[in-house]
Structure formats: C-alpha cells, structure tokens
Amino acid sequence: MCNIEAYIFDLDGVVVDTAKYHYLAWKRLAAEFEYHFTQEDNEQFKGVSRMDCLNILSKMIGRSFEEREKIELADRKNDWYIEYIKNMGKDEVLPGFVEFITEIRKAGGKTALASASKNAALVLERLELGRYFHAVVDGNAVNKSKPDPQVFLLAADRLGVAKEKCLVFEDAQAGIDAAKHARMYTVGIGRQENPLRGADIMKPGFEGLSPEQLLGELDFPDTPEVCNV
Numbered sequence: 001m002c003n004i005e006a007y008i009f010d011l012d013g014v015v016v017d018t019a020k021y022h023y024l025a026w027k028r029l030a031a032e033f034e035y036h037f038t039q040e041d042n043e044q045f046k047g048v049s050r051m052d053c054l055n056i057l058s059k060m061i062g063r064s065f066e067e068r069e070k071i072e073l074a075d076r077k078n079d080w081y082i083e084y085i086k087n088m089g090k091d092e093v094l095p096g097f098v099e100f101i102t103e104i105r106k107a108g109g110k111t112a113l114a115s116a117s118k119n120a121a122l123v124l125e126r127l128e129l130g131r132y133f134h135a136v137v138d139g140n141a142v143n144k145s146k147p148d149p150q151v152f153l154l155a156a157d158r159l160g161v162a163k164e165k166c167l168v169f170e171d172a173q174a175g176i177d178a179a180k181h182a183r184m185y186t187v188g189i190g191r192q193e194n195p196l197r198g199a200d201i202m203k204p205g206f207e208g209l210s211p212e213q214l215l216g217e218l219d220f221p222d223t224p225e226v227c228n229v
C-alpha cells in the first residue's frame with residue numbers, strides 16, 4: 001500500500017475549464033489560414049507548451065513559418081486567450097475542486113500546481129486559488145514541455161516530497177505520460193469511456209469525491225509504472 005504525501009494538480013482542464021479558451025484562441029488563429037480547427041485537433045494541444053502547439057498547428061495547416069512569424073502568431077493567440085480569461089468567473093473553477101483540495105490540506109497533505117501554462121499565475125489570481133497550493137510550478141519555470149517529467153519533478157522537489165509519494169491529476173495524455181515518466185501515480189480527469197493511456201484511475205472530476213475515497217479506490221502497485229512512450 002502506498003503512502004501518498006503530495007497531490008499535484010494540472011491547471012487547464014483539471015482545476016479550471018480554461019481548455020475551452022485555449023481552443024477558441026487556436027481556432028481563431030487557424031481560421032486566418034482557412035483551416036477548420038476541431039475539438040479533436042485540440043486534444044493534441046492539451047498540456048503542450050504554446051510554441052509546441054504552434055508547431056503542431058503549422059503542420060496541420062501545411063505551412064512553415066520563420067522564427068519571427070512564429071513568435072508573432074503565438075503572441076496573437078496569447079492576446080486572444082488573455083482577453084477570454086479576463087472575463088472568467090469563480091464559477092469556472094471545476095465543481096468540487098475547492099472542497100477536495102481543502103480536505104487534503106486539512107488532513108496535512110501537501111499540494112502543488114504543475115502547469116505548462118505561462119498564464120497560470122494570472123488564472124490563479126483571477127480566481128483567488130493561489131492560497132490552496134504550497135507550491136506552484138508553471139510554464140515560466142520549466143524549459144521542457146510535457147510529456148517530459150520536468151514540471152512534476154520540480155513540483156515534488158519544491159514540496160520536499162519523494163516522487164513515489166506524489167499523486168498527479170491530469171486531463172491530457174501528454175500530462176499522464178509526463179507523470180509516469182516521473183514515476184508518480186496518476187488520476188486521469190475525463191470520461192471513463194475515453195480513458196487516458198497509463199492513468200492509474202479515471203475520474204470525471206472532483207464533484208462528490210473525497211481524497212480518502214479516492215485513495216481507497218486506487219490499487220497501488222509497489223512502484224509507479226513507467227509509461228512506455
């Protein structure tokens with residue numbers, strides 16, 4: 001039986017539904033190149049850094065850009081994204097999250113945010129969520145994108161908890177792969193019918209879920225498995 005000491009949360013799609021705003025901003029950019037960007041396309045963008053997303057988009061639309069143009073396009077997408085999230089309200093925090101993390105902290109668990117987003121601080125501030133995390137690691141603190149484990153390893157390090165005692169919550173395949181590379185346990189956030197490969201358990205969200213119940217449901221192997229990607 002494993003002893004979890006730290007709980008590490010992805011931001012977009014786990015704590016708050018900002019994934020839809022990333023989608024709208026990429027869709028708007030793709031439309032300028034007459035490309036119809038779909039929700040399915042957007043799945044490949046989840047948990048992936050802004051520049052890596054732009055590189056994927058460039059392949060999708062069949063165009064290559066010079067470095068200067070890439071920066072200009074990524075900035076444009078980001079300006080739209082910021083414009084969208086400025087109007088976000090506390091009701092966009094995913095249901096049950098605040099109750100869930102509050103219970104963890106009451107029981108003495110450590111909590112961290114580990115996001116690929118460079119806008120994480122802005123989102124936390126807008127929604128007054130910063131106080132729930134002992135550590136925050138965002139896209140400004142790392143130079144390798146998920147599925148690289150860097151963001152999760154840094155979060156564990158800042159919390160002072162061994163990686164084998166960390167449980168990661170992720171909604172993206174790249175994020176589950178990153179956590180597995182870090183040898184951490186994982187909860188995939190999403191539909192059971194559409195499971196994230198390698199997740200130790202899938203949950204639709206935090207509503208009605210208690211940390212105690214979740215740990216009871218998790219069938220911990222002695223050591224977290226490393227994902228073969």
Ligand code: B16
Pocket residue numbers: 010011012013022045046047048049050053078114115116117118119120139172
């Ligand atoms: P930004 P997460 C990720 O956040 C998003 O899932 C991904 O779609 C986005 O491209 C990435 O952040 C970078 O975001 O452009 O704001 O720096 O899911 O790791 O919290």
Ligand code: MG
Pocket residue numbers: 010011012013014046047170171172175
């Ligand atoms: Mg995410």
